[in-house]
Amino acid sequence: MTAQRTPLYDEHVRLGAQMTNFSGWVMPLQYSSIREEHRAVREAVGLFDLSHMGELSVTDEHLAQRVVSRDLAKLRTGHAQYAMLCNERGGIIDDVLVYSMADGSHFLVVNAGNQDSDFDWVRSRAPSPLVGEGRGGGSRELVLNVGRDWALLGVQGPHAVALVQRLSDQDLSALRYYAFVEGKVAGVAAIISRTGYTGEDGFEIFCANRDAPGLWRTLLEEGDGDGIRPAGLGARDTLRLEAGLRLYGNDMDADTNPLEAGLDWTLSLDNDFIGRDAILRAREQGLTRVLAGLRMLDRSIPRHGYPVVNGAERVGVVTSGNVSFTLGYNIAMAYLPPALATVGARLGVDVRGTVAPAEVVALPFYKRPRPQ
Amino acid sequence: MPDLSAMRFSQSHEWVKREGDAATVGISEYAQSQLGDVIYLELPNVDQALEVGGRLGVIESVKAASDLYSPVAGQVSEVNQELKDHPEYVNQDPYGKGWIIKLRGVKDNPALLDQKAYDAFVQGQSGS
Numbered sequence A: 001m002t003a004q005r006t007p008l009y010d011e012h013v014r015l016g017a018q019m020t021n022f023s024g025w026v027m028p029l030q031y032s033s034i035r036e037e038h039r040a041v042r043e044a045v046g047l048f049d050l051s052h053m054g055e056l057s058v059t060d061e062h063l064a065q066r067v068v069s070r071d072l073a074k075l076r077t078g079h080a081q082y083a084m085l086c087n088e089r090g091g092i093i094d095d096v097l098v099y100s101m102a103d104g105s106h107f108l109v110v111n112a113g114n115q116d117s118d119f120d121w122v123r124s125r126a127p128s129p130l131v132g133e134g135r136g137g138g139s140r141e142l143v144l145n146v147g148r149d150w151a152l153l154g155v156q157g158p159h160a161v162a163l164v165q166r167l168s169d170q171d172l173s174a175l176r177y178y179a180f181v182e183g184k185v186a187g188v189a190a191i192i193s194r195t196g197y198t199g200e201d202g203f204e205i206f207c208a209n210r211d212a213p214g215l216w217r218t219l220l221e222e223g224d225g226d227g228i229r230p231a232g233l234g235a236r237d238t239l240r241l242e243a244g245l246r247l248y249g250n251d252m253d254a255d256t257n258p259l260e261a262g263l264d265w266t267l268s269l270d271n272d273f274i275g276r277d278a279i280l281r282a283r284e285q286g287l288t289r290v291l292a293g294l295r296m297l298d299r300s301i302p303r304h305g306y307p308v309v310n311g312a313e314r315v316g317v318v319t320s321g322n323v324s325f326t327l328g329y330n331i332a333m334a335y336l337p338p339a340l341a342t343v344g345a346r347l348g349v350d351v352r353g354t355v356a357p358a359e360v361v362a363l364p365f366y367k368r369p370r371p372q
Numbered sequence B: 001m002p003d004l005s006a007m008r009f010s011q012s013h014e015w016v017k018r019e020g021d022a023a024t025v026g027i028s029e030y031a032q033s034q035l036g037d038v039i040y041l042e043l044p045n046v047d048q049a050l051e052v053g054g055r056l057g058v059i060e061s062v063k064a065a066s067d068l069y070s071p072v073a074g075q076v077s078e079v080n081q082e083l084k085d086h087p088e089y090v091n092q093d094p095y096g097k098g099w100i101i102k103l104r105g106v107k108d109n110p111a112l113l114d115q116k117a118y119d120a121f122v123q124g125q126s127g128s
Helices: A009-014 A034-043 A061-067 A112-124 A160-167 A209-222 A233-242 A276-285 B029-035 B115-126
Strands: A018-022 A025-030 A045-049 A054-058 A080-086 A092-100 A106-110 A131-133 A139-141 A143-145 A150-156 A180-185 A188-193 A202-208 A228-230 A290-296 A307-310 A313-324 A329-336 A346-351 A354-361 B007-009 B014-019 B022-027 B038-042 B055-061 B065-069 B073-079 B101-107
Touching: A009 A025, A009 A209, A025 A233, A034 A045, A034 A228, A034 A233, A045 A209, A054 A061, A054 A112, A061 A106, A061 A112, A080 A112, A080 A276, A092 A112, A106 A112, A112 A143, A150 A160, A150 A209, A160 A202, A160 A209, A188 A209, A202 A209, A209 A228, A233 A313, A233 A329, A290 A313, A290 A346, A313 A346, A329 A346, A329 A354, B007 B115, B022 B029
Parallel strands: A045 A228
Antiparallel strands: A018 A025, A045 A150, A054 A106, A054 A143, A080 A092, A092 A106, A131 A139, A150 A202, A180 A188, A188 A202, A290 A329, A290 A354, A307 A313, A307 A346, A313 A329, A346 A354, B007 B014, B014 B022, B022 B101, B038 B055, B055 B065, B073 B101
């Protein structure tokens, strides 16, 4: 299969990005330096192409409620929530953002590599027949796979709000975290969402594919004085790790339940969503592993798949690990037995045959300083 | 750009510069650009004997950990201690202060490439 290109592919090439294959898409890994792009997001503002992310539009409220782990009745129009899609065994099929739209539909932002499988799965859970009765009497699809119609730009960092505000017709300072509004940015019709995956304040801006290159260029030009830098998937990964944000496929998968992944807070267990019963059973039986943070006590770099040891015994595995540019030491997330996943516990990470000392620390590793 | 005419390159992207039977070893500009930000190096002990193609250490960038191979046979006489606190020197100045080890008792390796041949090899690899 040839890798798909986002509408911003030519922009990345023009900026000299090093491109990489990610979940079937050819994406910028870095433009200049992951370290510098990471720093720009923490200290100024970074611009990301997130157009590879998938989007599903679920027009049937009951279907949305059945597949999403949170109580959507409590999600007000104009707001978004982080939630899980689970299988019947309680395993995580995907982690998603659910947007409650003005027309009553739910817009699901899903991982690039899961877009088509998520769509098939949600559709397979729709009541029969697949095509329901529309309000106007005609037929309507209960779920639409619309990811390839949307471009998505991330503008993240302490200067993001001021930059996007200057270019928008909406009052964005009034937009709360995890709220969104439809409006214009640089003259382009967009959904402006105060969300992100970096641990910083900022926006994710959805627009039509054809408008994306112009919006991208305007943000880079107008953001010059704010210290904007285009940032690739490399910085996205080091940023999200510092912020303790899980990466699907690395830190969780269809054999991981949300309790193990430390995502209890994304579950409305009073709601009968798919996987709920299995999750309740798992809770009753007690967990055998939980995701924990590790701080390396030497300079070794923990990586995905490295064993975690307690003395001579292998007790867990690193799911994500890297340098923390912001904190100045190396960090990892790892699955550990609950008894060992206590802050301050001393463990080791087997780094290519040598045990490197590590200490269990609380997640997230990094929290942005709050204003005031 | 430093004068690379005295350097020889391996197909695993290390460079070596001979001075008598001593030599300095590092990684090429192309290698550092492909690795991206270097954050840690695992280096050999002084006096360790290295064969041609023998593993001399590990270089870690944000993206991945990669093995380093010795382009020549010899004995480690010095490792660049500066890289402990400044691994970024490998990115900033791969042919200068980003050198990695020095060797003594170095034997010739006729299989190494001169700069021109190495550049052609890199062109072929990057497909550009």
